[in-house]
Amino acid sequence: MSENFRVVVDAFGGDNAPAEPVKGAVLALKAEPKLSVILTGKEELIREQLSGMDYPEDRLSIVDAREVIVTGEAPVASIQKKKDSSLVVGLQLVRKGEADAFISAGNTGSVLVGGQVIARKARGVARAPLATIIPNAEGCCLLVDSGANVDARPEHLVQFAVMGSAYMKHVMNVDSPRVALANIGVEPDKGNALTKETYALLSEREDINFIGNLEVRDIPAGGADVIVCEAFTGNVILKMYEGTVKTFLKVIKEGLMTSTRSKIGGLLIKPALKETIKAYDVNQYGGAPLLGLRGLVVKCHGNATAEIFKNAVLQCAAFIKSDIGGIISRAFASEPEEG
Amino acid sequence: MSENFRVVVDAFGGDNAPAEPVKGAVLALKAEPKLSVILTGKEELIREQLSGMDYPEDRLSIVDAREVIVTGEAPVASIQKKKDSSLVVGLQLVRKGEADAFISAGNTGSVLVGGQVIARKARGVARAPLATIIPNAEGCCLLVDSGANVDARPEHLVQFAVMGSAYMKHVMNVDSPRVALANIGVEPDKGNALTKETYALLSEREDINFIGNLEVRDIPAGGADVIVCEAFTGNVILKMYEGTVKTFLKVIKEGLMTSTRSKIGGLLIKPALKETIKAYDVNQYGGAPLLGLRGLVVKCHGNATAEIFKNAVLQCAAFIKSDIGGIISRAFASEPEEG
Numbered sequence: 001m002s003e004n005f006r007v008v009v010d011a012f013g014g015d016n017a018p019a020e021p022v023k024g025a026v027l028a029l030k031a032e033p034k035l036s037v038i039l040t041g042k043e044e045l046i047r048e049q050l051s052g053m054d055y056p057e058d059r060l061s062i063v064d065a066r067e068v069i070v071t072g073e074a075p076v077a078s079i080q081k082k083k084d085s086s087l088v089v090g091l092q093l094v095r096k097g098e099a100d101a102f103i104s105a106g107n108t109g110s111v112l113v114g115g116q117v118i119a120r121k122a123r124g125v126a127r128a129p130l131a132t133i134i135p136n137a138e139g140c141c142l143l144v145d146s147g148a149n150v151d152a153r154p155e156h157l158v159q160f161a162v163m164g165s166a167y168m169k170h171v172m173n174v175d176s177p178r179v180a181l182a183n184i185g186v187e188p189d190k191g192n193a194l195t196k197e198t199y200a201l202l203s204e205r206e207d208i209n210f211i212g213n214l215e216v217r218d219i220p221a222g223g224a225d226v227i228v229c230e231a232f233t234g235n236v237i238l239k240m241y242e243g244t245v246k247t248f249l250k251v252i253k254e255g256l257m258t259s260t261r262s263k264i265g266g267l268l269i270k271p272a273l274k275e276t277i278k279a280y281d282v283n284q285y286g287g288a289p290l291l292g293l294r295g296l297v298v299k300c301h302g303n304a305t306a307e308i309f310k311n312a313v314l315q316c317a318a319f320i321k322s323d324i325g326g327i328i329s330r331a332f333a334s335e336p337e338e339g
Numbered sequence: 340m341s342e343n344f345r346v347v348v349d350a351f352g353g354d355n356a357p358a359e360p361v362k363g364a365v366l367a368l369k370a371e372p373k374l375s376v377i378l379t380g381k382e383e384l385i386r387e388q389l390s391g392m393d394y395p396e397d398r399l400s401i402v403d404a405r406e407v408i409v410t411g412e413a414p415v416a417s418i419q420k421k422k423d424s425s426l427v428v429g430l431q432l433v434r435k436g437e438a439d440a441f442i443s444a445g446n447t448g449s450v451l452v453g454g455q456v457i458a459r460k461a462r463g464v465a466r467a468p469l470a471t472i473i474p475n476a477e478g479c480c481l482l483v484d485s486g487a488n489v490d491a492r493p494e495h496l497v498q499f500a501v502m503g504s505a506y507m508k509h510v511m512n513v514d515s516p517r518v519a520l521a522n523i524g525v526e527p528d529k530g531n532a533l534t535k536e537t538y539a540l541l542s543e544r545e546d547i548n549f550i551g552n553l554e555v556r557d558i559p560a561g562g563a564d565v566i567v568c569e570a571f572t573g574n575v576i577l578k579m580y581e582g583t584v585k586t587f588l589k590v591i592k593e594g595l596m597t598s599t600r601s602k603i604g605g606l607l608i609k610p611a612l613k614e615t616i617k618a619y620d621v622n623q624y625g626g627a628p629l630l631g632l633r634g635l636v637v638k639c640h641g642n643a644t645a646e647i648f649k650n651a652v653l654q655c656a657a658f659i660k661s662d663i664g665g666i667i668s669r670a671f672a673s674e675p676e677e678g
Contacts, residue, residue, distance in 0.1 A: 072526065074528075136586070137586050137589070137590060147523065150523075150530065150531035150532075151531050151532055182575075184486065184489075184571060184574040184578065187411065189413075191489065191571065192489035192490050192571045193489075193490055195571075215578065216574070216575045216578040216582065217578035217579070217581055217582035217585075218582060219579065220579075220582045220583045220585070220586035220587065221582065221585075232530065232534075232572070233571070233572065233575055235523040235555070236521075236576060236579070237575060237579055239523065239554065239556035240556070240558065240559075240575070240576055240579035240580060240583065241583055242556055243555065243556040243557060243558060243559045243560065244559045244579065244580055244584060244587070245583060245587055246556075246559070247475070247476050247559035248559065248583070248584055248587060248619060250476070251476060251615050251618070251619065252591075252612065252615050255608075255611045255612060255615040256612075258611050258614075259610075259611060261607050261608075261610075261611075262607060262608045262611035262612075264604075264607055265605070265606070265608035265609075265611075266604070266608060267604070268600050268601060268603055268604025268607065269595055269600075269601045269604035269605060269608060271598075271600075272594045272595055272597050272598060272600075272601035272604075273591065273595075273601075275594060275597075276590055276591050279590070280587060280590065
């Protein structure tokens with residue numbers, strides 16, 4: 001851990017590249033004086049974006065990378081073939097210790113695979129889960145694994161619980177985080193083979209505050225600080241959340257256009273509704289980190305804006321300050337190695 | 340298939356038993372002259388509910404059952420031990436051919452196990468999935484399996500697709516129903532081992548209109564008539580849908596109370612909002628049938644009201660009319676038997 005925060009931003013990842021990642025990096029540099037940013041990607045196009053912008057030149061550098069990994073490319077193949085991509089070059093900087101963190105809004109699968117293969121898992125960590133902060137009626141909670149490792153085994157979910165708990169404690173400052181298992185019932189014997197076995201294993205852990213199963217229906221209302229699940233389930237939870245809020249809001253808005261009365265009402269409630277919508281924006285928290293790596297890797301939503309990139313970069317500074325990476329490594333240092 | 344519709348209603352299933360199921364049965368009898376209803380449960384308590392009610396006595400009968408299966412009881416054990424329960428007695432009437440359909444709002448696991456074990460699966464059907472109609476921005480679609488058989492295999496999901504397609508075609512009158520696989524990505528190779536294998540099998544079927552993966556995020560917006568998934572995933576989808584709408588609505592209402600302006604606006608939009616909420620009520624469609632049984636078994640939500648029971652009974656009449664049971668049996672008659 002260096003005194004300064006060295007963050008790589010993949011300038012060619014996501015739908016709004018390179019404009020938004022570059023803008024976001026500059027915004028973050030202005031907000032945090034101890035930060036330095038490295039942008040990876042086609043240097044001349046990055047310089048074009050930067051021209052006319054006011055930023056601390058001594059804390060921003062560019063590492064040229066000529067290839068771009070696009071949406072839909074097979075994750076493993078993309079990492080292996082495009083060695084000169086903004087993504088691979090950026091992750092290599094973390095691997096070589098030239099940066100502390102890497103942020104990308106690019107191909108999710110490539111970021112997840114690249115993070116585990118190039119940045120590498122910490123000793124003792126079997127799988128590196130994606131940890132996404134989601135809003136709920138209490139504030140927010142951590143959903144882990146929200147999409148990295150499908151078909152994980154019970155012992156992997158136990159590691160997710162330990163890592164998620166450390167994250168909420170040390171990064172989000174939650175005292176004794178309540179850890180729950182996402183399930184389709186409350187009783188210990190509810191669910192599928194995976195949840196039943198995981199429940200038993202989690203009950204035995206003394207290093208986490210396991211509070212039992214959390215019914216999926218209750219996730220939006222709250223009740224836990226860390227929600228543990230297998231990645232397919234986690235991604236279904238995340239996407240149903242996002243999709244339901246989006247569609248429900250659209251339908252409400254359409255409903256408000258049905259009469260003059262409701263149109264006037266709609267205008268009056270607009271400011272209040274806007275606040276509510278903001279509170280339920282699944283993407284408001286910037287990026288989701290892959291937990292359990294030797295360096296820090298953060299995945300941003302594909303259509304992330306400059307504001308989101310800025311938040312993600314500043315979030316990295318918080319991660320590095322909290323030494324969450326070191327805490328997780330030490331938690332698993334004594335566990336046996338796995339593929 | 341008889342000319343009349345003989346439906347058993349479990350008068351001691353659900354949170355509102357026996358008042359609401361009994362009331363619902365009476366409402367249905369008044370609405371459908373070709374219907375006869377058998378109520379199972381403690382006769383004297385059912386008679387107490389009926390006293391003072393006006394109903395066609397020749398079409399309503401009671402079969403006494405002294406035991407009640409309650410929430411939280413282990414499904415298999417409850418069926419085996421409580422042979423004189425309203426649930427087991429009701430299902431036996433279907434098995435013996437004395438009724439065409441059975442409806443219960445009781446212990447979900449017991450209804451699902453009882454349906455498969457007592458009413459029995461149709462020849463060639465490996466697993467009987469729960470098929471729930473869910474609302475979307477286009478109207479509605481069928482989610483199958485929404486909770487019956489966790490840890491199902493690819494070949495089971497293929498059967499769910501065929502049964503769900505038959506249901507939407509023959510019961511809901513959808514021409515060439517679009518069948519999609521619920522997944523966390525659109526491409527054929529997205530998801531977990533189960534979805535990848537299922538995708539390949541579904542692509543080979545010529546008896547259904549398979550349109551590929553449906554991203555879970557898009558479910559509330561629409562895009563498919565039948566959504567196929569494994570039961571754990573299906574239940575997560577259903578419960579996240581229900582929970583998100585419920586919490587989001589509560590939060591919107593609270594948001595509207597924050598200022599005088601929004602309070603007035605809230606009053607003005609109330610009628611329009613009420614319509615929207617009604618359209619997104621996951622429980623509006625009455626009950627969810629277990630597909631692929633020799634008789635018809637319908638599960639109602641635990642807190643079902645008389646109105647829901649009435650709808651479920653009338654829905655049974657529609658099922659029987661459409662001969663969906665016969666259609667499904669014939670579709671699988673040539674397939675090998677399994678457990």
